[in-house]
Amino acid sequence: MAEYQERNGFLIRPENIARFQGICLREKVACEVLGEVTGDLRFVVHDAQDGSTPVDIELNELLGNVPVKTFSDDRRQPDLAPLVVQDLSVKEALHNVLRLVSVGSKRFLTNKVDRAVTGLIVRQQCCGPLQLPVSDVAVLAQSHFSRSGVATAIGEQPIKMLVNPAAGARMAVGEALTNLVWAKVVELAQVKCSANWMWAPKLAGEGAAMYDAALAMREAMIGVGIAVDGGKDSLSMATKVGKETVKSPRELVISVYGAVADIGKVVSPDIKQPDSTLLFIDLGEGKNRLGGTALAQTLGKLGNESPDMDNPPLVKKAFCAVQELIDQGLIAAGHDRSDGGLITTVLEMAFSGNCGLDLAMVGKATAIEALFSEELGLVLECVAGQEEAVQKVLAEYGVPCTVLGTTTTAKEIRISHNGTIVLAEDMRVLRQWWEETSYQLERLQIKPGCADEEKQNIYDRKGPAYQLSFAPVKTAPELLAKTNKPKVAILRDEGSNSDREMSSAFYAAGFEPWDVTMTDLLDGRITLDGFRGLAAVGGFSYADVPESAKGWAATILFNDRLKGMFQAFYDRPDTFTLGICNGCQLFGLLGLVPWQGRLPAEQQPRFIHNLSGRFESRWVTVKVLKSPAMMLAGMEDLTFGIHVDHGEGFLHFPDPAIKAEVLAGNLATLAYVDDAGQPTEAYPFNPNGSPGGLTGLCSPDGRHLAMMPHPERAFLSWQCHWLPEEMKGLEVSPWLRMFQNAYAWCVK
8 A cells, every 4th residue: 555645746848758757667667647737727637537527626726715723822731740769779770761662772673674775874773893773873975985975863852741842842952963963064054954743732732832842942943053944743643542532742853964074073872992081061051850751751750840951052062062072083982861861871882882881970969860860961982191182172162071980891880979889780781671671572573582592692792803814905096997897787676775885886896887677678678798797786676575586586587588688698608696685585596506507496595584584684794705706706714794684594405415515615605603703503693594604605616696795885994884993994895805806807
């Protein structure tokens, strides 16, 4: 079922209609010519079935004479009691707060959606060596060949809206900015945002509350110097169930976005070094209001006083100061204070950095107030020797800060308040609390055994150990400047989504990539003659309805002309093929690997459903095995990160004898490895459960390669979702070598 909002309308000049329809046919997109613009200010609909005219109306009657709505001020003052916290230790409060869905790990969400498609993703949800979902800001590159891009972040405070809609709106604006701040944008004045409202304004008091929130949002944006340029509203957020009215909490989502000149100037929350210093910028100016906080929620209360953005100019100054610190490379990590309070902020930094903390706090507030209030604030990691420079910049902007303490290699969390230890706990235990609700939700959406295995395997992870078996280098400029380049067909079908990054990877190695659709081949607009390479891309051909790549494979196998074309291309000794993800599944079904034409279909190795039973999106570690694969020449023993995004990646050998022959002939090219660099079947290091961790096959002559992971989404260093500190100077990723090998093979 398609919603009407998913359809697009275009005004197209008559002379361009045929060309537009040709594009639609090539892309398998249905289009209809609905009519023409006449300019007579009448809207007329003809019925071609009976020749009638069911609609014929003046436009001003349709659009002009709209009844004016009347709104009345029926504001209600809720009877809210002050939040009183008694006889509650920091550890007890933390145990409950970390298990809230709004505070705890979002692993159950992030690992089931493609977070790398396009290959333009600089910063996604997951950070650090363990890839925990703690990122504040998303960053996307404009292209694979520039350093400019865009950063975006969100802010929303629905529970605080219940206490004070105006304060909640201001906090949503503030949270959006304290999330965006970690990417160096061109200028704060250029930052714009979308405001999305989800409300039930027809209910008593709710319309007035929304009005108050809208005014507060406007004033807050003026104060910090940003503007709203669009949005969307859903104002029917209430329904009746029997005699009971059920309504959604008041919700305003602020989505900010701004241009980024250098996508390398981004700071993530994961702590980078032990013995570094954590600085705290308190934008709440000493206030520690607990109304509408995660702590209040765990106590079943709201409170009567919500955190607020009382000083927008200070928020603006802090934003600009941190931006300068990032520009100068003075801070290693940073995170905002939001849901869960300051204690959640510093713990998420430690969880994702896989380290400990030794913090000493002082102040008039109680430990509970200081640690669990959700006023606006920022925490910065300064490496040894940089603290003074950081504090100097902050002082120049008039932004006060305090030293919280230091990071430690020991995985222990120690926090004191006014000289009294209020928390001393193993970081891994606290991290498990933070992961617990996500784990329980995972057990409901994947095979429970896999969720149990992941919980056990991530409890005390060391993090991946990368190993370079060669030095990655950029392609020589003079090679890229050549005009007579080998051509590679980037083949896609309905539902493919990885063609642009595949084209860019081949282009970066010196090829001339051609965008080729299956309709091009079917309609005879193009053939495979003249191409040296054929790359089948990833995605979801035919939405995986007939299982992965089966519809794509059937298009070729059941068309004698296409089948012959592919066979002729395969038989030419000067050609190569690469199938990645959906393309890998395609080549398995076509029998291009490991031996073309030798095995009956029932014995053909193929890629079937992941053992977890669901789509997996992971930044994993793989090892390049010894094989004759031409594209992997000179890369043996490379152990490096790569992205996987698939629901059917389990390498299935129907015949054990075939598997033994594949292994004996070194035709398995890649394997998932654990943190020790050993091939593994353990989840989640191996996201699909393939035996021996195997995730790629090649032909005996090495010309044909099929693999499930996506090297084309990680051929540049900034595309890698995590790199150890010693590898952050790489200009390109080692995966570029695959495409460079193919070029060298073509021109030898």
